[in-house]
Amino acid sequence: MVKLRLRDNESVQDAVRRFRKLVEHAGIKKELRKREYFEKPSEARRRDRRRAKRRASTMNELARG
Numbered sequence: 001m002v003k004l005r006l007r008d009n010e011s012v013q014d015a016v017r018r019f020r021k022l023v024e025h026a027g028i029k030k031e032l033r034k035r036e037y038f039e040k041p042s043e044a045r046r047r048d049r050r051r052a053k054r055r056a057s058t059m060n061e062l063a064r065g
Contacts, residue, residue, distance in 0.1 A: 002026055 002022045006015055023029060039047075 002028065 002019070004015065004019050004022060
């Protein structure tokens with residue numbers, strides 16, 4: 001959960017900017033996008049396998065030189 005306290009003499013724009021950074025850092029936007037629609041467990045596994053395969057191929061390319 002993101003908590004934000006206004007600092008002394010802090011403008012609203014600065015507070016909003018700090019709030020956006022805190023939300024981004026906490027991963028809330030990513031989580032909201034992920035939960036926007038239901039994802040079947042099989043689709044989640046498929047997505048995870050693709051991500052792992054892509055990561056492995058990238059690591060292989062880096063290892064080769």
